[in-house]
Each structure stands twice: as structure tokens, then as C-alpha cells.
Amino acid sequence: MKSAVETLSPTRAKLTVEVPFEELKPSLDAAYKKIAQQINVPGFRRGKVPAAVIDRQVGRGAVLDEAINEMLPKAYIEAMQENNLQPLAQPEIEVTKLEDNDLLEFTAEVDVKPEIELPSYDGLEAEVEDVAVTDEDVAEQVEALRERFGTLVDVERAAADGDFVTIDLKATQDGEVVEGAEVAGMSYKVGRGGMLDGLDEALAGMSAGDETTFSSELVGGDLVGEPVEVLVSVSAVQEQELPEVDDEFAQLASEFDTAEELTADVRERLGRGKRLEQAAAARDAVLEKLLEQVSIPLPESLVTDELNARRQNIEEQLVYAGLTMEKYLEDEGQTVEEFEADLDRRVRDSVAAQFILDEIAKKEELGIDQAELSQHLVRRAQQSGQDPQEFANHMFEHNHIPDLVQEILRGKALATIVESAVVKDASGNVVELKNLLPDGSIGEPAVESDESDETDDAQA
Structure with missing residues (x-):
């Protein structure tokens, strides 16, 4: 078999x-044999x-077609390997010459x-950016902890931001109740947002026994985005009483004896989380610097496929939300054009990054073992x-393991x-990345093997 490559781009x-005909003989x-089993x-x-x-009976042409279809994939793969080409998509194959008993x-x-x-x-x-844990950050976390241990008390007054109300909701369109758009006895925190546009504004100033109607849009179901009229009824207003941040609260909400210890632990945990965020930003920044140093041509078909896949994923997430x-x-605060341009940029950077990281993995002769693959499978399953x-x-049944290995x-x-x-x-400080542990703490530097050998020699 002989092959030649023409670089189109x-x-x-x-x-x-x-392919000489003698190489086609096994397929013939x-x-x-296959056709003989199929005819009488x-x-x-x-x-x-x-x-x-x-x-x-059948025709020599039909036999040749069967043989060529069986042989072509193998010959194609062999030719790709001989010419050190790595395909990124399915090929467009065309039989350009067929001389029976001579050449294909x-x-x-x-x-x-x-x-x-x-x-x-x-x-x-x-x-x-710097890792910075502010007093406001700590106070926000402590406040969230207080809310977990807060108690609700009925009040005889109008609802205000931060209060919890028990409400019934009913959406109608053109006077007809929208199917699936009725809720009864739901607890809702006034000012929380994220449910129906206009709900928080409608609830402000309402007391138990009050009801009102406001205009909004449905956020789910077949009529998502459709304008509706929503009737909201309040059956109870409750105020949340939060515990004081003292030693008793620390013992209730944590394993610590004092509020000072609890607050210090909150600050430490926030710091570890910030370091992990900084490490992720560092990886992105280093990769960006690397990409700036090289120009990588990208197959437009691959970029288009990835764009379509990401766009579909985003649309599915929006529907779910x-x-x-x-x-x-x-x-x-984006226009459609800005969204598409940003998506295109991110996809192109991602594809280019894959190419360059593949080359580095090859140059560094990196490999993986079974334990690493198993851990990766578990992590992806959890995600x-x-x-x-x-x-x-x-993953095994659909032959996705090579993709996971490449990841x-x-x-x-x-x-x-x-x-x-x-x-x-x-601030100009070197960021510790090599010894950063998965929980965001900094581990001890690994002892170099040369140092270990010297220690062993000294002890000997």
C-alpha cells in the first residue's frame, strides 16, 4: 500500500x-464467503x-463493494499512522480509481x-489578585450560621425585608388559572428574590390575611416567559430571632468553646477557600500567558461543533433554571452579539489549550495509572x-475512556x-502553589530524593 499527503490547510x-489488489484479496x-451465506x-x-x-448471480461489482467497504477503514487508519496524522473528525472518503485485479x-x-x-x-x-479575607466576609459567614440556628416567631404587623411569610400563589392568564402555577402554604423570605419578578414588592407591607395581585412572567413550564397575573395571599408573618454570638452559641453551632475560637475558624476556612480560588485563577493566568506565546490554527469544524455544544448546554441550563x-x-447586561463573541473567544481558547497541553503531555512523556483513572471516574461521576x-x-461501553485519559x-x-x-x-508576593493541599491549606514541602539519600548515607 502506498500513500501520499497533500496539506490543504x-x-x-x-x-x-x-492499494494493490493482492492486499485486497483477504477482504475479497x-x-x-459472506455473500455465499446470504444467497440460495x-x-x-x-x-x-x-x-x-x-x-x-450477484455481480462482481457487488462483491467488490463489499470488499472495499470492509477494507477501507483499516487502510485509512494505517495510512494516517504512516504519515503521523491525528484525525479530529470523520474523513470524507472517495474511491477515485478501481481497476479490477490490479489497483484500488x-x-x-x-x-x-x-x-x-x-x-x-x-x-x-x-x-x-491578593487573597483577602475581610471582616465583612467573616461577619457574613457568621450571620449565615446564626440564621441556621434562628427561630421564627409570629408577629402581628406588616411584612418587611427579612421576614418569613406563609403564602398562597395562583397565576392566571386571560382569566384562566395556569395549570401547575398554584402553590399553597409556601414559606418565603421577603427580599430573597429569585422566584417571581414583583413578588417581593407585592409582599412588602402585607399582613396576615391580606391578598393582592401583581403582574409577572412564568419562570417554568410550557408557558415560561409568558405574562401572567399572580394572586398572592398571606396567611402568616414571622420574624426571625437570631442567637447572640457568644460562647454558648459557639458551643451550640460548632466544636469550639468560645465565640473567639469560632470566629477565628471561620476566618481560617475562608482563607483556605480564597487560596483555592487564587490557585484556580493562577492556573488560568499561566495558561493564558502560554497561549499568548503561540499561534495555533484551529479547525473551523471543530470550533463550530464545540460552539454548538456549549450553546446547547447553556440553553438547557437556562430552561432548568x-x-x-x-x-x-x-x-x-450583554447583547446577543456580545454573548456570541465572548462564547466564540472562550471556545477558541479552550480548543487551542487542548492542543498545546496535548503536545506538552507528549513532550514530558506523561502517563497515568489505573488508580488515577479510577479517581477521575469517581470525581466525574460525583460532579x-x-x-x-x-x-x-x-464510559467503557461507549468508548469514552480515551477521552477521560486525555483529560x-x-x-x-x-x-x-x-x-x-x-x-x-x-502585592508582589509569590503565590504558593506547589504545596497547596486540596483543602486550601499549605503542606510541608516534599523532601527531595537526593536529600533523603544523603540522610540515609549519613545514618549508615
Whole structure:
């Protein structure tokens, strides 16, 4: 078999493959055997029909088609490997020459991974925001803790922000009650928002026994986004009484004996969370610096497919949240054009990052073991809310394991870059990343093997 490559663009190649007929013979034999099992010819047992008879009964062309269809995928893969091409999509294959008992020629056009000249990625410099835990941050967390242990007390006054009300809701459209848009006996915190537009404004000043009507839009169901009239009735108003932040509260709400210890722990936990956020920002900043140093041609078909997939995912999430795209863009302060431009930029950066991290993983000869794959499967299952075993079975059955392996390798490649980078915060301090633990605390530096050997020698 001979093959030649024509580069149509940095991300698209055309293979021309010539297959001598002797290499097609195994596929031809298999084709005759398969067809012999499928036809009935008087005087011959099923499966024992000679090739010459099959040619007369079925036609040599049908046999050749069967043989070529069986052989083409193997020949295509072999030619791709011989020419060190990595396909990114299904090829467009065309048989361009067929000379019986002599030669078969076909072409295959396919999107391929571009060749990338890796820039230097050792010691990249990047900057991130400072880790700052303010008194306001701590107070907000303590307040949330107080609310968890608060008690509700009935009050005989009008509802105000922060009060809890027991309400009935009924939405109507053109005088007809909307199916599924009735709620009874629901507890709602006034001012919380996120439910129906206009609800908080309607509840302000209402007392137990009051009812009123306001205009809004449905946030779910078949009529999502449709204008409706909503009748809200208040049956109870309750005020939340919060415990004082003292030693007794600390003992009730935590394992600490004093309020001072509780507050210190809240500050420490916030700090660990902020460090994790800073580490994520550091990874993004380092990768961005790396991408700035290289220009990577991207296959437009791959970008388009990824754009469509992300756009569909966003739309599904909005439907689940009871939002329309128009409402989402309004809340984000974006136009459709700005949203599409931002999505396009993020997709292109993501695809380029995958290419460059794949190259780094190859250069660094990174690998994974079974334990790492198992941990990754469990983590992905947890993220999607699935049973780990069922998730793993699905991945194996649908041949998604190579994709998961590539995800792990890309993560390792990025970690390699980040660990060698110099990342500073806005105040000029070097950000500790190498010894950052999963809980956001800083671990002890790993002891170098050379130092361990020297210690062992000294002890010997």
C-alpha cells in the first residue's frame, strides 16, 4: 500500500492511498464467503456457492463493494499512522480509481491536529489578585450560621425585608388559572428574590390575611416567559430571632468553646477557600500567558461543533433554571452579539489549550495509572450526580475512556507548567502553589530524593 499527503490547510489534509489488489484479496475472500451465506443457488449448499457463480448471480461489482467497504477503514487508519496524522473528525472518503485485479485508489480528506512549535513554558510569569479575607466576609459567614440556628416567631404587623411569610400563589392568564402555577402554604423570605419578578414588592407591607395581585412572567413550564397575573395571599408573618454570638452559641453551632475560637475558624476556612480560588485563577493566568506565546490554527469544524455544544448546554441550563435567553442576557447586561463573541473567544481558547497541553503531555512523556483513572471516574461521576459504577460502565461501553485519559493528561500537563511558573499576587508576593493541599491549606514541602539519600548515607 502506498500513500501520499497533500496539506490543504494547517488543519486539513488529503490522503491519496493506492492499494494493490493482492492486499485486497483477504477482504475479497471474506466478501465472497459472506455473500455465499446470504444467497440460495440451486445445486449448491448455502455457504458453498463458488465465486464464479456468485459473480454471475450477484455481480462482481457487488462483491467488490463489499470488499472495499470492509477494507477501507483499516487502510485509512494505517495510512494516517504512516504519515503521523491525528484525525479530529470523520474523513470524507472517495474511491477515485478501481481497476479490477490490479489497483484500488481512494482519497480521504480530514481535519487533523495542527503541528505546534512549543514555546518555552518553564518559568512563565503571571499575576493574580491578593487573597483577602475581610471582616465583612467573616461577619457574613457568621450571620449565615446564626440564621441556621434562628427561630421564627409570629408577629402581628406588616411584612418587611427579612421576614418569613406563609403564602398562597395562583397565576392566571386571560382569566384562566395556569395549570401547575398554584402553590399553597409556601414559606418565603421577603427580599430573597429569585422566584417571581414583583413578588417581593407585592409582599412588602402585607399582613396576615391580606391578598393582592401583581403582574409577572412564568419562570417554568410550557408557558415560561409568558405574562401572567399572580394572586398572592398571606396567611402568616414571622420574624426571625437570631442567637447572640457568644460562647454558648459557639458551643451550640460548632466544636469550639468560645465565640473567639469560632470566629477565628471561620476566618481560617475562608482563607483556605480564597487560596483555592487564587490557585484556580493562577492556573488560568499561566495558561493564558502560554497561549499568548503561540499561534495555533484551529479547525473551523471543530470550533463550530464545540460552539454548538456549549450553546446547547447553556440553553438547557437556562430552561432548568426557569430563565429565557433574553432574561439571562438582560441580567448579565450583554447583547446577543456580545454573548456570541465572548462564547466564540472562550471556545477558541479552550480548543487551542487542548492542543498545546496535548503536545506538552507528549513532550514530558506523561502517563497515568489505573488508580488515577479510577479517581477521575469517581470525581466525574460525583460532579454529574451519578453512581460511580454506572458512570464507569457507561464510559467503557461507549468508548469514552480515551477521552477521560486525555483529560487527565491535560491536567497533568497544566500542573507541570504551573509548578514551574512564577505567580505573584497584586502585592508582589509569590503565590504558593506547589504545596497547596486540596483543602486550601499549605503542606510541608516534599523532601527531595537526593536529600533523603544523603540522610540515609549519613545514618549508615
